[in-house]
Amino acid sequence: KQEVTQIPAALSVPEGENLVLNCSFTDSAIYNLQWFRQDPGKGLTSLLLIQSSQREQTSGRLNASLDKSSGRSTLYIAASQPGDSATYLCAVFESTDDKIIFGKGTRLHILP
Amino acid sequence: DAGVIQSPRHEVTEMGQEVTLRCKPISGHDYLFWYRQTMMRGLELLIYFNNNVPIDDSGMPEDRFSAKMPNASFSTLKIQPSEPRDSAVYFCASSKQGWGYTFGSGTRLTVV
Numbered sequence: 001k002q003e004v005t006q007i008p009a010a011l012s013v014p015e016g017e018n019l020v021l022n023c024s025f026t027d028s029a030i031y032n033l034q035w036f037r038q039d040p041g042k043g044l045t046s047l048l049l050i051q052s053s054q055r056e057q058t059s060g061r062l063n064a065s066l067d068k069s070s071g072r073s074t075l076y077i078a079a080s081q082p083g084d085s086a087t088y089l090c091a092v093f094e095s096t097d098d099k100i101i102f103g104k105g106t107r108l109h110i111l112p
Numbered sequence: 113d114a115g116v117i118q119s120p121r122h123e124v125t126e127m128g129q130e131v132t133l134r135c136k137p138i139s140g141h142d143y144l145f146w147y148r149q150t151m152m153r154g155l156e157l158l159i160y161f162n163n164n165v166p167i168d169d170s171g172m173p174e175d176r177f178s179a180k181m182p183n184a185s186f187s188t189l190k191i192q193p194s195e196p197r198d199s200a201v202y203f204c205a206s207s208k209q210g211w212g213y214t215f216g217s218g219t220r221l222t223v224v
Binding site for chain 2: 034036043049051098100
């Protein structure tokens with residue numbers, strides 16, 4: 001059974017620092033992987049989707065990488081800002097039927 | 113596109129009453145998902161549809177919950193009768209196979 005783990009569960013860093021959020025999964029035979037952010041009391045916003053043939057995706061200050069063989073993905077945030085404070089969730093697509101398995105998220109707090 | 117649209121945004125109802133949550137997916141998306149989120153249990157997949165057909169309803173907590181998708185542009189999640197433990201945020205998401213999820217803003221349900 002696929003399990004998705006995000007460590008740490010919570011992280012506080014000073015504004016301006018670069019940081020990395022980690023996501024690991026137990027079964028490397030995944031299809032796609034998607035990163036989301038969720039602000040308190042809000043819905044999930046898609047950040048980046050890494051499709052099965054890709055190894056990374058970039059959007060602005062965000063870069064997500066995927067290493068299927070090692071069962072890992074990272075989300076890199078450059079020059080962090082207080083507005084980046086949110087919970088970040090990683091989700092893996094087990095197959096082509098589009099059902100995904102979520103990690104429990106990393107709660108990020110950027111200190112002004 | 114206006115994204116995934118859910119209604120109502122908030123619902124407060126008395127125990128025993130019927131509750132109906134609504135979702136309009138993004139046009140052209142062929143998958144629709146219903147999730148429930150609580151602090152204790154995180155995000156839980158309740159049911160999902162492919163081309164309007166229910167594929168997996170194993171996450172539906174009990175017979176009090178039912179979901180329908182009569183056409184490609186509309187789905188409902190019904191709880192009858194509602195109980196206080198059903199209080200949660202219910203999210204609808206849609207996807208086009210292989211292109212990632214888009215979530216709605218959610219319905220915050222409170223059963224008193």
